[in-house]
Amino acid sequence: MKALTYSTYGSADVLELTDLPTPHPGSDSVLVKVKAASINPVDYKAREGYLRRVLDTVFPAVPGWDVAGVVVRPGLDTPEFAAGDEVLAYARKDVISGGTLAEYVEVPVRTAARKPEGLSFEAAAALPLTxxxxxxxxxxxxxxxxxxxxxxxxxxxxxxxxxxxxxxxxxxxxxxxxxxxxxxxxxxxxxxxxxxxxxxxxxxxxxxxxxxxxxxxxxxxxxxxxxxxxxxxxxxxxxxxxxxxxxxxxxxVWVRPHSEQLAELAQLAAEGTLKVEIADVFELDHAAEAYRRLETGHVRGKLVVRV
Missing domain, CATH: 3.40.50.720 (NAD(P)-binding Rossmann-like Domain)
Structure with missing residues (x-):
């Protein structure tokens, strides 16, 4: 699969689009075909090494914790979801490695919620972490x-x-x-x-x-x-x-994944009660440029990467 990766700590210049093996879902995870992912300041802080005392990094690392997509393969014990379900997730794991800026991502079910009808994949991806x-x-x-x-x-x-x-x-x-x-x-x-x-x-x-x-x-x-x-x-x-x-x-407050709260937010957004501000949308092969723009500190709303 195509994925944005980095193999050493550093600036956005260390990011590159590479080929990686498609991940397998764990017993309590689902494999999601990524439709959209969004980026956050914590991504580049992790890439620059500032989270080394909090989370280990396994190189080559794929950045990103926000995702919206479609379940293509459930894990062995994931009754919450089936193949074809549209989901969104704050897919943070215990290490920085298999992130969401890729064609596929393994998503723990504890981090995921169903995407309501009427909520675009781009808006859904912009919602989880923030x-x-x-x-x-x-x-x-x-x-x-x-x-x-x-x-x-x-x-x-x-x-x-x-x-x-x-x-x-x-x-x-x-x-x-x-x-x-x-x-x-x-x-x-x-x-x-x-x-x-x-x-x-x-x-x-x-x-x-x-x-x-x-x-x-x-x-x-x-x-x-x-x-x-x-x-x-x-x-x-x-x-x-x-x-x-x-x-x-x-x-x-250090935010935690929470599937029920995420479902609540997604429903509010689908109803139009909660406004999701999207500043711009990039394709995966321009994701490094999205990070450079985010790092200027002058972006109102979320930057989304369409996969």
């Missing part, structure tokens, strides 16, 4: 109706889903973003605040008594601002900075 990260952060922070929630990096891949999920929960949402993304945040139901000097004052002007919940999807200065913005008894959650847990008694 959608699950947003959902699990929103729920672990206890976001509920009537709360005032501040979301940092609200126009990003995770943040835009978190805005929508918090609004669906009945919260009032204020989101930080650059000026060009303020209209986009309003379309999702959030009140925008610009990054940079004056952010604390601008946010407190909108929420003078402080925020019930702060969700951090950017790190850096966001945690430094918590004492000035979080009301007494409030909750902070972060996917980037363990100070949310260790200093402020909140939540530090």
């Amino acid at each position: 959608g699950l990260t947003a959902l699990q952060t929103v729920r672990r922070a206890g976001v509920s109706a009537g709360q005032t929630v501040l979301i940092h990096a609200a126009a990003g891949g995770v943040g835009s889903f978190a805005v929508q999920l918090a609004v669906l929960a009945g919260a009032r949402v204020i989101g930080t973003a650059s000026e060009p993304n303020h209209g986009y945040l309003r379309s999702l139901g959030a009140e925008p605040v610009a990054y940079g000097d004056g952010l604390v004052d601008a946010a407190r002007a909108l929420a003078p008594e402080g925020f019930d919940v702060i969700l951090d999807f950017v790190g850096g200065d966001a945690m430094d601002m918590v004492p000035q913005l979080l009301r007494e008894g409030g909750m902070v959650a972060s996917i980037t900075d363990p100070r949310a847990r260790d200093t402020y008694g909140g939540q530090y």
